[in-house]
Amino acid sequence: QLQLQESGPGLVKPSETLSLTCNVSGGSINSSNYFWGWIRQPPGKGLELIGTIYFSGITYYNPSLKSRVTISVDTPKNQFSLRVSSVTAADTAVYYCTRPFRFYYFMDVWGKGTAVTVSS
Amino acid sequence: EIVVTQSPATLSLSPGERATLSCRASQSVRSNYLAWYQQKPGQAPRLLIHGASSRATGIPDRFSGSGSGTDFTLTISRLETEDFALYYCQQYATSPYTFGQGTKLEIK
Numbered sequence: 001q002l003q004l005q006e007s008g009p010g011l012v013k014p015s016e017t018l019s020l021t022c023n024v025s026g027g028s029i030n031s032s033n034y035f036w037g038w039i040r041q042p043p044g045k046g047l048e049l050i051g052t053i054y055f056s057g058i059t060y061y062n063p064s065l066k067s068r069v070t071i072s073v074d075t076p077k078n079q080f081s082l083r084v085s086s087v088t089a090a091d092t093a094v095y096y097c098t099r100p101f102r103f104y105y106f107m108d109v110w111g112k113g114t115a116v117t118v119s120s
Numbered sequence: 121e122i123v124v125t126q127s128p129a130t131l132s133l134s135p136g137e138r139a140t141l142s143c144r145a146s147q148s149v150r151s152n153y154l155a156w157y158q159q160k161p162g163q164a165p166r167l168l169i170h171g172a173s174s175r176a177t178g179i180p181d182r183f184s185g186s187g188s189g190t191d192f193t194l195t196i197s198r199l200e201t202e203d204f205a206l207y208y209c210q211q212y213a214t215s216p217y218t219f220g221q222g223t224k225l226e227i228k
């Protein structure tokens with residue numbers, strides 16, 4: 001059964017770069033049938049799709065975040081990663097790694113999520 | 121950007137009752153690319169419905185989705201205790217792929 005697990009610092013200082021990794025188990029990130037993605041949820045608020053990546057490195061980014069976001073894939077480690085630069089308090093959120101269904105942009109597999117706070 | 125609006129914000133019902141949740145898009149959602157998710161406190165969302173009306177794997181048949189164009193509905197035919205949660209809809213037809221703000225289904 002496919003499982004996703006986020007990891008990374010829970011506290012990031014303003015203006016620095018937030019970095020998270022998602023470990024994929026029970027399946028291969030090299031699958032030609034799926035993207036991999038990141039979604040975030042600020043405290044008490046709704047969901048926002050950050051972006052997705054294909055194992056070949058092809059990416060999609062939410063236009064509102066595109067200038068600050070990088071998603072990358074490490075196929076030997078079966079992981080993919082998220083970097084958000086120049087963070088502010090508005091980037092405080094629970095970050096979920098996800099697997100979209102086939103080549104659609106809805107998510108059928110989710111990690112448990114990791115909380116990231118931006119504060120000095 | 122397609123703005124997705126859910127109503128009501130909060131719905132108070134009793135177990136055994138029927139729940140009807142609404143999701144309205146600011147533009148027509150191509151091919152009815154509309155999904156519904158359930159989220160319980162401290163948990164990740166769970167996919168319920170995709171393609172406006174197709175139940176995801178393992179979702180009980182008391183959950184059903186309907187609608188097309190700009191108006192969509194999630195119906196829970198007979199509420200069970202575990203159904204009281206937050207529900208989100210998402211359009212995945214047009215970038216950016218946007219979510220509604222959620223409907224909280226609470227026990228009356």
